[in-house]
Amino acid sequence: SARIRIRSALAGEGLGNEIMIKGWVRTIRAGKEVAFLALNDGSCFANLQVVAEPRLANFADICAIGTGAAVAVRGILVESPASGQRYEIHAEEVEVIGAADESYPLQKKRHTFEYLRSIAHLRPRSNTFGAVFRVRSSVAQAVHRFFAERGFLYVHTPIITTSDCEGAGEMFRVTTLDPAAPPLLEGEVDFSRDFFAAQAGLTVSGQLEGELFAQAFSDIYTFGPTFRAENSNTPRHAAEFWMIEPEMAFADLMADAALAEEFFRYLCRHVLDACGEDMAFFNDHIDKGLIARVEQVANSSFAIMEYGEAIERLTKATVKFEYPVEWGLDLQTEHERYLTEQVVGGPVFVINYPKYIKAFYMRMNDDDKTVAAMDLLVPKVGEIIGGSQREERLHVLEGRMAEVGVNPEGLWWYLDSRRWGSTPHAGFGLGFERLIMNLTGMENIRDVIPFPRTPRHAEF
Ligand code: 4AD
Numbered sequence: 001s002a003r004i005r006i007r008s009a010l011a012g013e014g015l016g017n018e019i020m021i022k023g024w025v026r027t028i029r030a031g032k033e034v035a036f037l038a039l040n041d042g043s044c045f046a047n048l049q050v051v052a053e054p055r056l057a058n059f060a061d062i063c064a065i066g067t068g069a070a071v072a073v074r075g076i077l078v079e080s081p082a083s084g085q086r087y088e089i090h091a092e093e094v095e096v097i098g099a100a101d102e103s104y105p106l107q108k109k110r111h112t113f114e115y116l117r118s119i120a121h122l123r124p125r126s127n128t129f130g131a132v133f134r135v136r137s138s139v140a141q142a143v144h145r146f147f148a149e150r151g152f153l154y155v156h157t158p159i160i161t162t163s164d165c166e167g168a169g170e171m172f173r174v175t176t177l178d179p180a181a182p183p184l185l186e187g188e189v190d191f192s193r194d195f196f197a198a199q200a201g202l203t204v205s206g207q208l209e210g211e212l213f214a215q216a217f218s219d220i221y222t223f224g225p226t227f228r229a230e231n232s233n234t235p236r237h238a239a240e241f242w243m244i245e246p247e248m249a250f251a252d253l254m255a256d257a258a259l260a261e262e263f264f265r266y267l268c269r270h271v272l273d274a275c276g277e278d279m280a281f282f283n284d285h286i287d288k289g290l291i292a293r294v295e296q297v298a299n300s301s302f303a304i305m306e307y308g309e310a311i312e313r314l315t316k317a318t319v320k321f322e323y324p325v326e327w328g329l330d331l332q333t334e335h336e337r338y339l340t341e342q343v344v345g346g347p348v349f350v351i352n353y354p355k356y357i358k359a360f361y362m363r364m365n366d367d368d369k370t371v372a373a374m375d376l377l378v379p380k381v382g383e384i385i386g387g388s389q390r391e392e393r394l395h396v397l398e399g400r401m402a403e404v405g406v407n408p409e410g411l412w413w414y415l416d417s418r419r420w421g422s423t424p425h426a427g428f429g430l431g432f433e434r435l436i437m438n439l440t441g442m443e444n445i446r447d448v449i450p451f452p453r454t455p456r457h458a459e460f
Pocket residue numbers: 165166204205206207228230236237238239241243245246383384385386387388427428429430431432433434445
């Protein structure tokens with residue numbers, strides 16, 4: 001009999017027939033008369049109950065199988081007389097493929113997320129992380145479907161680049177430099193030590209290269225790993241994260257916000273429709289009210305608020321903030337959460353920020369003080385999307401670069417895109433981990449990425 005996945009078996013596929021299942025033992029209860037194994041193969045949240053009887057030749061060995069062992073089970077899929085599951089498999093044969101003894105760290109009991117982080121190589125085999133990484137995979141596929149349905153070109157922007165898009169000095173340097181080697185002489189090139197000859201780093205955003213492709217393919221998006229040397233030990237920052245960055249030619253800030261809203265609502269709808277079993281787990285055990293909140297976001301239209309109004313609202317707030325609020329200062333997470341949770345009660349775009357706190361490429365507004373920026377703020381997370389209309393006027397862009405001290409020589413290719421066939425264009429970046437946090441209710445970014453990279457942690 002051909003092997004089928006547990007998800008299919010639990011849907012009744014092969015009912016009454018002999019099937020083959022392979023997976024890992026989550027729990028085992030063995031007595032003289034019968035042994036019950038709960039088997040999981042990652043295809044769904046639920047385990048499949050295996051019933052083994054003493055008539056099996058290796059019954060004694062079956063009773064001694066440890067939690068965490070990999071097994072293959074051949075048997076008949078039947079309706080389960082017990083409550084709690086619809087189907088179970090009556091074993092004809094149970095073969096241990098990979099044994100596990102009592103030193104297996106995921107014995108059946110509640111483990112803290114902190115402990116599970118220290119065994120990131122094993123935590124995918126736990127209930128919570130099984131659910132997290134199934135949702136993550138499903139939502140990633142929905143991201144591609146959303147853009148494919150709308151004719152966006154998928155472009156792979158470089159990981160190694162010399163452009164610090166955000167200008168925040170958070171790039172990791174890429175070099176083969178041996179710290180013990182003597183310094184190079186003027187004009188000397190040693191490829192074994194300085195491979196790229198220019199100061200190359202890991203990308204902080206694919207936007208600048210994405211803009212070049214938007215000036216050829218109209219609508220494009222990137223979806224890839226992004227790196228930031230932010231020494232911020234917060235539950236929302238990772239040194240390596242994934243970002244989705246669409247870019248549209250012939251588009252302004254309002255078109256940008258419209259796309260962001262449609263996209264975000266699409267992903268909320270997707271996770272409810274496609275990941276029901278995992279979402280029910282998160283709703284019951286991680287974040288009560290999650291499903292209602294995601295449902296509400298999927299059905300609502302998002303508010304838009306001027307930065308100036310946001311500052312006014314925050315100034316009038318009765319709660320005491322840790323960080324100061326004043327026109328010209330950036331919003332901190334506490335401010336963002338207050339706006340989306342207390343003032344609006346749902347997602348809100350804050351638009352038209354002061355130019356001093358935003359990157360050089362954002363389009364200058366007519367007031368000469370603000371730029372056409374937008375941040376999408378959502379409950380519990382705060383900023384989840386950052387975007388803008390881009391400065392398409394060459395002389396204005398050059399003026400801004402001079403003003404903030406961005407060297408035009410390193411960006412000659414970017415400036416070229418404003419020299420020939422420049423168009424108004426706009427885009428945004430959605431942090432994929434923050435999205436997954438928002439959709440699952442998980443509260444630490446380290447718990448929604450398979451192998452988190454944070455300060456002093458890149459081990460496995
Ligand atoms: O606001 P940011 O810095 O915007 C950009 O990088 C633009 N170039 C995007 C664009 O317009 N194409 O980052 C965008 C989003 C943030 O809103 C946040 O969700 C996420 O990326 N992000 C991080 N996520 C995890 N860890 C970090 N260190 C992050 N930094 C940003």
